Amino acid sequence: MSKSRRSRLTAILALAVALVLGVAACGDSGGDGDQSTAQSGPRTMTIWLMEGSAPPKVVDAVNAEWKKAHPNDTVKVELQQWNNITTKLDAAFAGSSPPDVVELGNTLVSKYAAAGALQDLTGSRGEFENNQAWLQSLTESCTMDGKLVCAPYLAGSRAVIYRKSMFAKAGITELPASLEELQAASEKLMATFGSDKRFSAFYFPGKYWYAALPFVWDHGGDIAVQDGGQWRGTLDSAEAQAGLTALKQLVDCCSRADKQGDELKQDQTFAQGHIAMIVANGWEKGVILDPKEGNPKLEKDLAAFPLPSRTSGQTAPVFLGGSDLGIAAKSKNQDLALDWVKLLAGTNFQTQMATVGGVIPNSTTLLDVHADDPYLSVFDATAKNSRFTPTSPNWANVEAANILPDMLVSIFTERASVADATKEASTRITETLNAGS
């Protein structure tokens, strides 16, 4: 009896000791991060790509090509969702074995580069195909204090995708060439189809800030300006407010999208047939026509036109989105990772990304692959009149704090006037951009 009690006590003590040691061991394992020398034996490399960036076909082809040079090693590609991606990236980079290659939205690169998460690729730049012809804005997003911290991957700029049949039925014969005409066309569409309670002429989810920026820029406003090293939020300027007021007018009359919603599912919603126009990237057509999630029958009915400016005959400046490929500074497979990135960023696969994926490729020399595609060339053209978010390492925090979506939701739901909502957003942007990092 006393023996069994003692052995139970011993077992408990042993368990406790094991637990405590286990915790200590966990705490310790963070320290050995600098064994970056190539190990022998087969290695496994992890790649994080964003949902919707590269078609599976292209990824498979890149992996196969890479495997030829590294027959013993394995590559694992994991698709990530855009929603709350920064939280996930923060945690991944904080660990001792982050993914070896990460696709980063071009507005997020400076945050991670400034914190030292990305490998310096300056010395390897010469090994990349087309590196002298890389799109300028992507190259800038990859440059930090004169160093190259990632490779340009793809760009995307938005235009309006619309249903030709709906325009015809509403009697719209000419595509809107000004903001005023866009408003008029939307109102006509609402008059024709509006009895369908789910119908939106100009579908605009409330948090879609990428698509709201063109209205701000077109009226002469901006998000923030830099003044002697200090940032100042400028969304409360008269110009920016005028742009947002014009957008609100369009949303009020002609969008029945969720005012709290975001654009992540807009293609699937568009495919259901109750929408005449969405603001979208070129590649989103593929999602709309997807046999599983979308509706392939719409193929012949889709076309695109650039978002018009308030000045007739011109287009509004659009946000140049895009992604870059970075290699984690803590990666133990630098050589493998670099080879993989060089493939996907190179001529062969960039051409495939452009033709199969419908994105804007990373180099000016590859831009002509869309030239005779009447649909995709619309998007390429808008990229020429494009703008970008403030180039501050703190910009990612403006995104993470949802400052722009909050402002838009307040405006559209009329929780706050345009003046009050923009004032608050500007104050927060000023604070966030100037915060010590």
Place this chain on the structure above:
Amino acid sequence: MRAVETRPPSSRRRATPAERPPAPRRRPGARARRLRPLVPYTLLAPALLVLAAILGFPLYRLLSLSFQQYGLKELFAGRGTFIGLRNYQDILTDPFFWTVVARTMVFAGVAVGLTMGLGTLVALLLRNLARPMRVLVTAGLVAAWAMPTLTAISIWQWMFDFEFGVVNWLLTRLGVDGFEQHNWFDQPLQGFTVIMIVVVWGALPFVAITLHAGLTQVPAELEEAARVDGAGAWQVFRHITLPVMKPIFLILATLSTIWDFKVFTQIWVLLNQRPSREYFLLGIWSYSESFGVTRYGKGAAIAVIMVILLLLVTSFYVRQMLRAVGP
């Protein structure tokens, strides 16, 4: 009667040491006697060690983080900079903090009130139901309670969906205007009403079942005597049931306060993981500062302040409780 029975065991226990001296069979040796006081601690040690590891260390980290400048750079390097009370100073001078505190207090207050009130009503209902119905209601409560939180909230989210939600559909069907394509979260007051429903729904089963168990301990003859003396239902509840049940009410109110003060998941999921600032309660704000904008130090300081506030609020209950169950 049964309530009275709970007394004897404790008084008997108190009597044991006095009984013991005359009846020691085996006299423990001097060595064993010296070691004896150590036995409880030895037995407690493993549990204490585990607690220290899984609770103490995180708490220590939280406190030390709250005194540091700790952002992304520090996270990657694994080391922060000590800045004293600056995080606290930033928070306490931010008018938004006071808005969030007031909002959290009001929200928790209303939620606790509703949970306790409705829980009491359901418990009283259970007592007065015939057996088959009581089993049915209890099963319903247990089912609601057993449902994983995330699953439950997601279903609530679907029900209140602006486009396909059954609530909008039903209201439109019933002829109420303006609920077609209506987003319940456009206006915070309405949004918080939905959140409140989901929170109270989730907390109700535990409170109702516990109170029902407590009700079975109320001596029936006391209530009967009161009724014979001419007391109405409310008077019986107020003067008999309530005093007997006070300790249980206090424990449940304390637990509910703690739960409702730190409501997070409901808001986070219902608002698609991107709640706007109108929906920030202290927990959400702390999370958003830490993991959203990577100011871990400030986020930790908010969490510490939140714990202190919670201690202040619950200390009231705890004092009442000690008084109620004390000698």
